Amino acid sequence: MKEQEATPDRFAVSGRNRLKRRHDRGRYDHEAVYAVLDAGFMCHVAYVIDGQPYCTPTIHWREGDWLYWHGSSASRMLRHLAKGMPVCLTVSHLDGLVLARSGFNHSANYRSAICFGTAYLIDDPDEKAKALLGIVDRFFPGRSGELRQIHGQETKATSVIGMRIEEASAKVRAAGVGDDEEDYDQPVWAGVIPIETVIGAAQPCPRLLPGMEKGAGLAGYRAGRRLDDTLLEAQQLYEGEEEAIA
Numbered sequence: 001m002k003e004q005e006a007t008p009d010r011f012a013v014s015g016r017n018r019l020k021r022r023h024d025r026g027r028y029d030h031e032a033v034y035a036v037l038d039a040g041f042m043c044h045v046a047y048v049i050d051g052q053p054y055c056t057p058t059i060h061w062r063e064g065d066w067l068y069w070h071g072s073s074a075s076r077m078l079r080h081l082a083k084g085m086p087v088c089l090t091v092s093h094l095d096g097l098v099l100a101r102s103g104f105n106h107s108a109n110y111r112s113a114i115c116f117g118t119a120y121l122i123d124d125p126d127e128k129a130k131a132l133l134g135i136v137d138r139f140f141p142g143r144s145g146e147l148r149q150i151h152g153q154e155t156k157a158t159s160v161i162g163m164r165i166e167e168a169s170a171k172v173r174a175a176g177v178g179d180d181e182e183d184y185d186q187p188v189w190a191g192v193i194p195i196e197t198v199i200g201a202a203q204p205c206p207r208l209l210p211g212m213e214k215g216a217g218l219a220g221y222r223a224g225r226r227l228d229d230t231l232l233e234a235q236q237l238y239e240g241e242e243e244a245i246a
């Protein structure tokens with residue numbers, strides 16, 4: 001695929017995000033990129049300070065083509081990014097271990113998304129207040145309405161960074177073993193070992209007030225369910241709420 005302008009449902013493709021290796025596994029449309037981002041709770045944010053690359057894991061959330069993350073106002077990463085810095089944010093999911101008949105052909109099934117943009121500090125008080133509710137409600141629909149109000153000191157101690165996705169790519173491997181033809185008669189087990197991240201049984205806080213039940217917004221977090229399915233559902237509920245408010 002050559003360089004392309006953005007369209008309403010696809011990111012621009014440039015030398016920065018165009019897949020060269022296994023480009024058949026790549027996608028640039030919003031649907032594919034958002035599916036990987038929204039199925040993940042954790043991302044890795046990469047940036048350079050004084051020529052030194054850093055890559056920091058954190059929690060991200062998405063609204064339209066904006067990504068957000070937050071942290072302590074004292075965080076070096078957040079203080080640095082507040083200046084408007086180029087960032088590369090990655091989300092990846094491991095879906096399977098692919099065991100081939102040669103070491104070379106071992107592989108992994110995965111979904112990953114790489115997003116490029118410029119990070120900014122969200123310093124408008126209304127925008128920041130909305131973002132701080134967003135991080136709760138995006139994961140646990142409606143939960144911010146059940147919590148005590150955020151204190152001014154807590155808002156001050158927290159920085160929120162926002163980044164409009166300028167360019168992005170998704171890459172997915174969802175396939176079986178790809179051995180060399182002459183290796184299929186090797187006497188060795190080969191196959192795929194699927195990997196899932198599954199929600200465990202909730203452990204109520206020992207200091208819970210009597211009679212407290214989990215709110216309706218936590219219904220998706222059922223023991224045994226895949227986390228990525230729950231996160232995708234929560235994102236859809238959050239987007240629905242946002243649309244209803246707008």
Ligand SMILES: Cc1cc2nc3c(=O)[nH]c(=O)nc-3n(C[C@H](O)[C@H](O)[C@H](O)COP(=O)(O)OP(=O)(O)OC[C@H]3O[C@@H](n4cnc5c(N)ncnc54)[C@H](O)[C@@H]3O)c2cc1C
Nearest residue numbers: 016017018019020021092094108110112113114169170171
């Ligand atoms: C769990 C896991 C296991 C992997 N195992 C292997 C392996 O064994 N061997 C191997 O070669 N690769 C593997 N990959 C893929 C790896 O992430 C790279 O895509 C690959 O190494 C090519 O890197 P590159 O820098 O040459 O990519 P290029 O194609 O040169 O990258 C150009 C642009 O393409 C996009 N891009 C590249 N890779 C990805 C990606 N993974 N997700 C989203 N966008 C992407 C980015 O925008 C990037 O800037 C694995 C990925 C995962 C998540």
